[in-house]
Amino acid sequence: MKKVKGFLFSGVHAGLKRKRKDVGLIYSLSEASSFAVFTKNKFKGAHIPVSKEHLKSGTSRAIIVNSANANTLNGEKGIKDAMRMTEITAKLLKLNKEDVLVASTGVIGVPLPMKKIEKGIKLAVSSLTKNGTSDFEEAIMTTDKVKKEASTYFRYKGNEIRILGMAKGSGMIEPNMATMLAFIVTDARIELDVLRRMLKFCVNRTFNRISVDGCMSTNDSVFIMANGRSGSPRIDRGKSFYMFRDALLEICKDLSFQIVKDGEGATKVIRIIVKNAESESFGKDVARRVANSNLVKTAIYGEDPNFGRIIAAIGTLSDKVREDIDVSVGEVIIIKNGRVVEFDRKRAKEKLKKDTVEIIIDLKDGNKEVEFLTSDLTEEYVVINSRYTT
Amino acid sequence: MKKVKGFLFSGVHAGLKRKRKDVGLIYSLSEASSFAVFTKNKFKGAHIPVSKEHLKSGTSRAIIVNSANANTLNGEKGIKDAMRMTEITAKLLKLNKEDVLVASTGVIGVPLPMKKIEKGIKLAVSSLTKNGTSDFEEAIMTTDKVKKEASTYFRYKGNEIRILGMAKGSGMIEPNMATMLAFIVTDARIELDVLRRMLKFCVNRTFNRISVDGCMSTNDSVFIMANGRSGSPRIDRGKSFYMFRDALLEICKDLSFQIVKDGEGATKVIRIIVKNAESESFGKDVARRVANSNLVKTAIYGEDPNFGRIIAAIGTLSDKVREDIDVSVGEVIIIKNGRVVEFDRKRAKEKLKKDTVEIIIDLKDGNKEVEFLTSDLTEEYVVINSRYTT
Helix, strand or coil: CCCCCCEEEEEECCCCCCCCCCEEEEEEEEEEEEEEEECCCCCCECHHHHHHHHCCCCEEEEEEEECCECCECCHHHHHHHHHHHHHHHHHHHCCCHHHEEEEEECECCCCCCHHHHHHHHHHHHHCCECCCHHHHHHHCCCCCCCCEEEEEEEEECCEEEEEEEEEEECCCCCCCCCCEEEEEEECCCECHHHHHHHHHHHHHHCHHHEECCCCCCCCCEEEEEECCCCCCCCECCCHHHHHHHHHHHHHHHHHHHHHHHCCCCCCCEEEEEEEEECCHHHHHHHHHHHHCCHHHHHHHHCCCCCCHHHHHHHHCCHHHCCCCCEEEECCEEEEECCEECCCCHHHHHHHHCCCEEEEEEECCCCCEEEEEEEECCCHHHHHHHHCCCC | CCCCCCEEEEEECCCCCCCCCCEEEEEEEEEEEEEEEECCCCCCECHHHHHHHHCCCCEEEEEEEECCECCECCHHHHHHHHHHHHHHHHHHHCCCHHHEEEEEECECCCCCCHHHHHHHHHHHHHCCECCCHHHHHHHCCCCCCCCEEEEEEEEECCEEEEEEEEEEECCCCCCCCCCEEEEEEECCCECHHHHHHHHHHHHHHCHHHEECCCCCCCCCEEEEEECCCCCCCCECCCHHHHHHHHHHHHHHHHHHHHHHHCCCCCCCEEEEEEEEECCHHHHHHHHHHHHCCHHHHHHHHCCCCCCHHHHHHHHCCHHHCCCCCEEEECCEEEEECCEECCCCHHHHHHHHCCCEEEEEEECCCCCEEEEEEEECCCHHHHHHHHCCCC
């Protein structure tokens, strides 16, 4: 698709990783309405308080990111280093440091190698280009196997408005949020409070409904920048609001799916659909229990129709679940009225062989529906995570 | 040690498993005060309502158990089959069916093969012997690699009181409870209400503080039978209460450790000690988060000093944790005042190489201490659980 107007990108190798790119930069040619949502973990990466501070004005011009080191649990030094990253970037781009946001991802509890970072930022600034998205996506990867990008556009009063999202995330994926970073840029013209409402809405329905390992990260962040360069009128609270929100939701959904698909060691995406919940929040609780059950995840990896494990996971929410629930895999009904029924094992097996396995849970207790994504649990997950720092 | 007086045991092969024993029986020569605690999962094994009903009198004479099939999610037929197990056993032992308790463990959602079970019960009744404990322990195993037994005794007013515990459990291990079954028999003379209080106290501090995979089972049960045959006076609420409770606690602790040690695929036991918690229940919450973090479990399996993962897990309880907590592994302090410190990596590595790895978390927020056991997460866990039914 055509480029989002007025944004440049780069990704360079600064030596934090052995070979791959590890410092990335996004730069807007003009002031952009900016907002971000961050992890709810008590122990937050140092980039979070610094970015929060710089987001107070509601606008920004650039985001500097490094991978391979999360800059988390590094105390005062961590904060100073994150701040320094914005200062170096600002100086080179002739901005105020408050115009620069920052993000880090990688190992926790190791100080940032600031010399390498500084070298990396210089290189990143001098490499900025319209076509730098792929380099940027590589630069933010940790255990990711593939780059993650999603884009869309819509026409509004004669102009095309474009949205591009780039993300990383593979492990420590769990709502609120995960070691995932997402960066969304758009050339829409849009007020901060509208942007904020839309991002929260979309994140809650996408990035907050995925899990790889049930482990909440210290660094997760979703950033959005809107620089208004499309030339179209301002997005307001009328029809354009919903046009933009739908487009943003599509981007967030797409990136969320990509993150789970590239989940550490994953061979399958598991799509859990909870139907007829009494509330969205309870539907999400049910979905999460299933999504984070190692027994469900291993059974699906093994394409093993051991579906009692699904209901065992749901049953841990004992007080609030009806006994007569239904569970099906694809269209194959496995559990009817809380009881395993005779089902066509061959057809069930076929459903399990797919890249995306659908588990549908009918709680029969209301009319809310919730979708949640997770990956299967494989030997490779264990291999990746038992050897990550050493 | 010497036998617990007045109990006979057996374990036989009825064909539910391919080769190993799969039906076990405990029989008391006289009426025994009996009590049990069961899983809090909404979807309970059919043995649970039946045993609960038969426990209403407060006494029992026998417990019949099968492995390889959990008799869970089988609807009315499941209940009928569990009841039938008590009837067959009662008839052969010339008891009322209310005198017989029942337990099942294994795959969920498959009807019990009642012909095999019936044959097994007959064989089990005819094989009862004082020395049948080892056979019984084999008969209750599923993915367990080793049998689990613990015994102790104490002297009370000139008589020896003996306690014997036998357990199974390897996966779906998580408080409240797990696919674990434990059977404790004693020749103490003891009132039902005293027995009930003691068992609850001990289970809460032991079996409810272990986790292998964070998956709550549908079948967990801990049974205790006290037949009074030691000849010693009744255990009352005085000094003898504490003597018995300490002995029972020792048995439960020992079996809990054995269950975690034999956790599916486990190579290490992880002992999590939370110090200075504001309450026991919050200390337990913290310990559980760490115990159920796949990232912590894989790091310890890999003997990888990636300790930030511990604090990331604790941080998910964001509202209630202080920022300046300390974490050490063995005596090696890793995190001081919420910040990773320079630590002796060689010494930390040595601590990680042990069979039991100790993680000590100081919350600095009160004076309660909680201990919690879990196992590491290995490729073998995935292999076992991706191929369990097929």
